[in-house]
Amino acid sequence: MAVTDQQQIHYIASQAADIRLNVELQTEEMTLNLGPQHPATHGTLRVVAKLDGEQVVKADVVCGYMHRGYEKLVEVRTYPQINTLINRIDWLSSFANEVPFILAAEDLMEVEAPPRAQWIRTVFFELSRIANITLFIGEMGVQLGAITPVFFAFRDREHVLNLIEEATGGRFHPNFDRIGGLKDDLPRGWIAETKEAMRRIRGYCDELEDLLMGNEIFEARTRGVGVIPADIGLSYGLSGANIRASGVDWDLRRDAPSPLAWKELDWKVWTHPDGDSFARYWVRLQETREATKMVDQLLDGLPSGPIQAKVPRIIKVPAGEAWAHTENPLGEMGYYLVSQGGLGPFRCKIRSASFHNVSIAPWLLKGVYVPDIITILASLYFILGDIDR
Amino acid sequence: MPELPGLAKGLGVTFKTMINTWTKGAVTVQYPHEKEDLAPRTRGVIALKEENCTVCMLCARECPDWCIYIEGHKEKRPPRREGGKPRTVNVLDRFDIDYALCMYCGICVEVCPFDALFWSPEYEYSESSIADLLHDKDKLGEWMMTVPEPPALEAGAAKKK
Amino acid sequence: MLALEIPYWQLTIIKTAVVLSIIPVGALLLGYVFLLKMMAHMQSRMGPMEPGGFHGWFQLFGDAIKFIQKEDIIPSEADRRVFALAPLVVLVSTFLLYIVIPAGPRLVVQDLDVGIFYALAVSSLGVIGVLMAGWASANKFALMGSLRAAGQLIAYELPLILAVVGVVIQAGTMSLQGIVHAQADGAIFGLSWFGNPFIFTQLIGFAIFLAAAQAELTQTPFDMPVAESELVAGFMTEYSGFRFLFFFMAEFGTAFALSAIAATLYLGGWSLPGIEGTLADILGPVVLGAKVMLVAFLIFWIRFTFPRFREDQLQAFAWKILIPLSLVNIMATAAFKVFV
Numbered sequence: 001m002a003v004t005d006q007q008q009i010h011y012i013a014s015q016a017a018d019i020r021l022n023v024e025l026q027t028e029e030m031t032l033n034l035g036p037q038h039p040a041t042h043g044t045l046r047v048v049a050k051l052d053g054e055q056v057v058k059a060d061v062v063c064g065y066m067h068r069g070y071e072k073l074v075e076v077r078t079y080p081q082i083n084t085l086i087n088r089i090d091w092l093s094s095f096a097n098e099v100p101f102i103l104a105a106e107d108l109m110e111v112e113a114p115p116r117a118q119w120i121r122t123v124f125f126e127l128s129r130i131a132n133i134t135l136f137i138g139e140m141g142v143q144l145g146a147i148t149p150v151f152f153a154f155r156d157r158e159h160v161l162n163l164i165e166e167a168t169g170g171r172f173h174p175n176f177d178r179i180g181g182l183k184d185d186l187p188r189g190w191i192a193e194t195k196e197a198m199r200r201i202r203g204y205c206d207e208l209e210d211l212l213m214g215n216e217i218f219e220a221r222t223r224g225v226g227v228i229p230a231d232i233g234l235s236y237g238l239s240g241a242n243i244r245a246s247g248v249d250w251d252l253r254r255d256a257p258s259p260l261a262w263k264e265l266d267w268k269v270w271t272h273p274d275g276d277s278f279a280r281y282w283v284r285l286q287e288t289r290e291a292t293k294m295v296d297q298l299l300d301g302l303p304s305g306p307i308q309a310k311v312p313r314i315i316k317v318p319a320g321e322a323w324a325h326t327e328n329p330l331g332e333m334g335y336y337l338v339s340q341g342g343l344g345p346f347r348c349k350i351r352s353a354s355f356h357n358v359s360i361a362p363w364l365l366k367g368v369y370v371p372d373i374i375t376i377l378a379s380l381y382f383i384l385g386d387i388d389r
Numbered sequence: 390m391p392e393l394p395g396l397a398k399g400l401g402v403t404f405k406t407m408i409n410t411w412t413k414g415a416v417t418v419q420y421p422h423e424k425e426d427l428a429p430r431t432r433g434v435i436a437l438k439e440e441n442c443t444v445c446m447l448c449a450r451e452c453p454d455w456c457i458y459i460e461g462h463k464e465k466r467p468p469r470r471e472g473g474k475p476r477t478v479n480v481l482d483r484f485d486i487d488y489a490l491c492m493y494c495g496i497c498v499e500v501c502p503f504d505a506l507f508w509s510p511e512y513e514y515s516e517s518s519i520a521d522l523l524h525d526k527d528k529l530g531e532w533m534m535t536v537p538e539p540p541a542l543e544a545g546a547a548k549k550k
Numbered sequence: 551m552l553a554l555e556i557p558y559w560q561l562t563i564i565k566t567a568v569v570l571s572i573i574p575v576g577a578l579l580l581g582y583v584f585l586l587k588m589m590a591h592m593q594s595r596m597g598p599m600e601p602g603g604f605h606g607w608f609q610l611f612g613d614a615i616k617f618i619q620k621e622d623i624i625p626s627e628a629d630r631r632v633f634a635l636a637p638l639v640v641l642v643s644t645f646l647l648y649i650v651i652p653a654g655p656r657l658v659v660q661d662l663d664v665g666i667f668y669a670l671a672v673s674s675l676g677v678i679g680v681l682m683a684g685w686a687s688a689n690k691f692a693l694m695g696s697l698r699a700a701g702q703l704i705a706y707e708l709p710l711i712l713a714v715v716g717v718v719i720q721a722g723t724m725s726l727q728g729i730v731h732a733q734a735d736g737a738i739f740g741l742s743w744f745g746n747p748f749i750f751t752q753l754i755g756f757a758i759f760l761a762a763a764q765a766e767l768t769q770t771p772f773d774m775p776v777a778e779s780e781l782v783a784g785f786m787t788e789y790s791g792f793r794f795l796f797f798f799m800a801e802f803g804t805a806f807a808l809s810a811i812a813a814t815l816y817l818g819g820w821s822l823p824g825i826e827g828t829l830a831d832i833l834g835p836v837v838l839g840a841k842v843m844l845v846a847f848l849i850f851w852i853r854f855t856f857p858r859f860r861e862d863q864l865q866a867f868a869w870k871i872l873i874p875l876s877l878v879n880i881m882a883t884a885a886f887k888v889f890v
Contacts, residue, residue: 210398
């Protein structure tokens with residue numbers, strides 16, 4: 001039964017008689033649309049927030065503006081063609097997208113890549129992690145108003161992109177992984193250049209620590225903002241640095257079996273107990289440093305040998321189902337490959353990290369101030385291509 | 390006042406970067422006047438060596454975007470030896486790559502069994518109309534001159550057979 | 551001025567022309583040197599290099615010409631008259647600031663007895679312009695930006711004024727020309743050749759003045775009203791073309807003016823030790839210009855390095871830190887003045 005105006009007036013009058021509620025201060029809720037075209041959302045993400053003054057009452061995340069239909073596309077493509085396409089899911093760390101798919105296909109074909117290929121795959125995986133997260137470290141500054149760190153990010157990330165270009169031919173989309181190994185071996189001089197670049201990236205991490213992370217204003221903006229308790233994070237399916245910043249010690253590189261070379265290395269998983277935006281930034285900075293050290297170790301111990309196992313020219317993966325997942329820079333990425341023996345898969349389900357990472361946003365954004373929306377979305381760090389595929 | 394060190398260190402970083410830009414130069418190049426050297430494997434543009442092409446159509450088939458258009462016809466050529474059968478040869482009529490569609494993935498280069506396609510680091514071929522990005526085999530043949538030697542491999546790589 | 555007796559109304563026209571031309575010149579100079587070039591150098595790049603040939607000096611002129619020839623877009627829901635008037639209000643407050651700034655012993659448009667008081671009062675007029683812009687835009691983002699701006703600008707007026715009170719106590723006069731003379735003719739521990747620039751004794755006041763000026767100019771770390779990555783452009787979102795040009799000129803013109811005021815109050819203005827008389831009239835603007843660039847360097851250096859405060863942290867910084875500090879500064883200065 002609808003409430004009539006008369007009843008509403010009586011109700012308000014009776015409330016006004018209660019001195020604890022001042023009717024004049026009741027404000028209407030405003031709907032703020034951080035629309036698909038917005039500098040703060042990394043791409044075409046839409047956040048519809050209902051505000052009460054400067055606080056968010058309810059926030060809805062509308063994604064899908066960048067849906068490219070990957071899972072349908074791969075049903076009508078052959079395996080080499082799919083490799084080209086899936087580079088573009090998370091475009092900042094493209095090599096990392098190819099790896100789980102190739103691992104799933106290799107699993108079904110029962111082909112093992114030679115050790116040199118596995119080690120170089122790990123090198124490129126970690127390089128793509130560095131390329132991705134160095135951009136995040138600078139770009140979180142821009143979301144908070146510091147315009148300089150992002151230029152440093154692009155400047156020092158250039159070294160990694162140049163390395164990837166020298167070895168694979170493409171800066172952003174290497175298209176380098178093949179079923180059974182890699183496309184090419186490394187060009188001469190690459191190992192020395194990579195070590196130099198890793199040294200530079202470590203210098204960049206130190207510089208950003210001074211410039212941004214140690215900054216009191218940055219800490220005031222990020223500490224205590226967007227706290228994700230570990231159990232809520234796990235129930236929403238968060239992965240990667242987001243969940244490690246809430247204290248959960250979970251890293252697929254160490255905890256899940258994988259043919260890549262991570263278990264041969266001496267490295268550390270970084271966690272932080274706080275679970276706020278500062279913790280997520282801190283964990284990612286440490287992970288970048290750790291990744292540079294891992295690349296150094298990998299290059300020191302690189303085994304020699306062939307770069308690709310014997311694979312038929314026309315690739316036909318035998319019928320079966322396989323699941324492969326890896327610790328991508330954005331989180332856990334996995335492919336569930338269903339093959340019926342054809343030239344291409346019958347069905348491939350892509351589990352992308354950012355889709356689950358951003359699902360916590362409505363819960364997380366309740367009750368925060370408008371500037372904190374930006375801080376929280378920036379610290380969750382999603383890439384639209386990863387959310388929408 | 391919050392403790393100065395964090396804020397002061399940040400100011401120090403930007404100041405130091407400014408001095409570095411004055412003394413050691415910027416990290417950017419002034420593009421039309423200076424150009425950077427690209428790696429030999431850089432995927433800039435695809436070049437066609439017409440003599441090697443046998444119109445097998447593998448590249449057109451494997452392209453994820455179907456951006457290669459090939460037309461050819463069969464011709465009879467005189468036999469190699471005396472008294473043999475006349476040979477049938479595939480002659481290339483049309484080999485167009487539509488660079489508006491090309492994803493620069495390299496599948497066509499990889500798949501060609503006769504080494505007719507090569508990568509070249511050339512990148513200055515922009516046009517003002519999308520239709521002009523369909524390059525024919527003469528243009529693709531011109532780009533063969535910009536194809537570099539493949540680089541030597543790192544120590545530890547298996548020798549190429 | 552020199553030895554000529556120029557009738558009053560002709561003098562007024564000359565002075566008006568000078569002030570009207572200093573705004574764009576000052577804005578362009580600051581914009582080019584700091585916003586384009588210094589920011590670029592701090593980011594390991596060169597900034598504009600092509601327009602005009604030598605290090606792109608023509609870039610901002612070209613931008614101004616581009617803005618002037620753009621279509622004048624006013625949103626259909628907007629209040630047209632208020633929308634058009636808002637940038638002019640902000641510009642007017644900038645113009646009025648230049649009236650009291652001395653550039654030489656005889657180079658000042660009008661040396662008011664209440665010089666600095668007038669300057670700070672008039673700079674608050676800009677708030678009205680900002681509110682008008684946000685309201686008339688009929689855009690939620692703009693409205694939020696302008697409300698934030700109003701709160702911030704009013705909150706930071708107080709530290710600005712209180713910081714200056716210390717200088718006024720030390721100089722004994724509110725007239726800017728008088729303050730410059732007090733610094734030029736003053737003495738530190740008996741050594742009088744250097745004068746007594748108030749920055750040595752009023753260092754805290756200088757820091758507070760700079761922080762408050764940064765907030766008055768809505769520069770990072772106090773640029774919530776124009777938070778680029780959140781509200782697109784805050785209260786200026788719906789402004790394009792020459793109306794945006796007015797806002798831009800007003801922002802950088804005010805930056806120039808506030809830096810000039812800071813240089814006058816704390817660094818000695820146009821005075822240089824040992825320069826007197828007509829030479830001071832000629833060199834005064836140059837000296838003042840150099841000091842303005844120094845202060846503006848500090849302002850923009852901070853702008854390019856720090857992230858921005860959130861609105862409540864911004865207000866807390868003003869009310870809980872800057873104002874008590876400036877009150878302590880005033881009491882200390884007064885105590886020194888009386889007893890020492």
